[in-house]
Amino acid sequence: MENAVKFESVSFGKRVKSMLKVDFRRMLKSKLFYILIACALVMPILMTVMMSMMDGSESVNQQTGEITIMEGPENTWQNIGTLPGEPLGGAEIFAMCNINMAFMGVAVFVCLFISDDFRSGYAKNLFTVRSRKGDYVISKTLAGFVCGALMLIAYFVGSVLGGAISGLSFDLGTLNAGNLVMCMLAKIFLMPVFVSIFTLISVSAKQKAWLSICGSLGGGMLLFMMVSMITPLGSTPLNVVLCLAGGALFALGLGAVSKIVLKKTSLV
């Protein structure tokens, strides 16, 4: 048997580690990643400053003569979540256009990140040497999660800066800094729910980036309203645990479905 070829089996940890290295290397070289983080940082500053400047300005409806007085933000933390006493997930601009937009922004990242693998043909290199499709799904979900978490943090920093520039109040009222931390943690732990949905849609759409982006934004919208409800500014450890459990369940469940999709379909 001198001519026999020996093959070393690669452990799960080693496989996932190398896959993660590939994805993080790519992520850090991708312009899209920095653009999204920059958007998440700048958007709350611009929005807060602009809305504050428009505060109290009147606009008259030419047909009815009705006068509308513009209301700006009163508190910096309105960018992060709903304050006690405010309607949850209401139609107010700060209930919709706040930090929760990062959940939709990460859809663009996940979809383009995955579709690029298939469009460039790099998926051939990856899947030829990796028969376990699970490694790919785990790595993409983690990369998306990290990008999403960084977007949330960037948005938080942007909100604080915007609030400081506009001279808004930083008063948390009946809440405390612990609630704020719990709120941010809950949002971060909720991110895998969205990322795993976007990953599933993207691996199904493969190189069709437009299809995965449209599908992900549509699918994400269904859960979007839920975010403000389970991650209010007054979040408690229960909210964090719920989001963590939800995130883990979605990541595992949809990850398994994504793996089956990759296994059963053509990868080129």
Add this chain to the structure above:
Amino acid sequence: MNAVEIRGLSKNFGPKQAVCGLDMTVPMGAIYGFIGENGSGKSTTEKMICGLIPASGGSIKLYGKDHTDSAVRAKLGVLIEAPGCFPGLTVWDNMMLQATNLSIPDAEREVVRILKTVRMEGAAGNKYKNCSLGMKQRVGIAMALLGNPTLLVLDEPLNGLDADGMRIMREIFCDIIKDGKRSIIVSSHLLGELQKVATHYGIIRHGKMIVEMTADELDSSCRTYVALQSGEMNKTKMLLGCRYSRVEEDEAGYLRVYDMTTPEEIVSYLYENGICVTEISTDKIGLEEYYIDLMNGGKK
């Protein structure tokens, strides 16, 4: 043990059967020339070997193990259709990405070595999208060579390569199989180039393997012919046509007689008919002609 053993492989795309009951054996240490017309199922078979598309039926074994075995798959090098590189990244970054994917220790040194091998060390800083077709092909081959693969699957690797590139490829192929353990599957339409390196051949048509043979078997299967030139080619062709069943004129202007005969017999026959032969030799048909004959259902 064979490097690749395929039995009864099939693949359907809806109602269309791309590969039907294909059997294929690639011995260890072989450079396997995988030949077939466009759409004959070569690339589909190669993609199934690499696990890029699921097979509809049959079995694929790589070095005695199922082709889904992650340990075997980790030692595969592949270039199918086009190199899988990110256009916005540099050649170096693309190579490093693949080195990371393969968990190559001392990746930078290995990437430098491989880029030197394919004569691309000077273009490492170029963005992949700015590379020429030949350069892209070299990068694709370099990526396939990373990690010292045990089995290389190369689909049209010679496309776009210049003469120097082709020579380098031949040297690389021969170097890889030197230890007798590693194997290469190469599909190419450049049969002349393929014949220079291939040790085994597989010819596929309509998704079925029609013949598998070694280079020696091909050599003995190839017909010999007598090629000649004379002062009066038209008259010579007419005279030879009267006596022999298959006489053809090749691109170089020589008349080829494929029947069982000898140069002496032809010279004396033509001499008797007043024709003076200026040049005559015997030769064997090459892979290209053998393949064309086979595709046309002609004699070997």
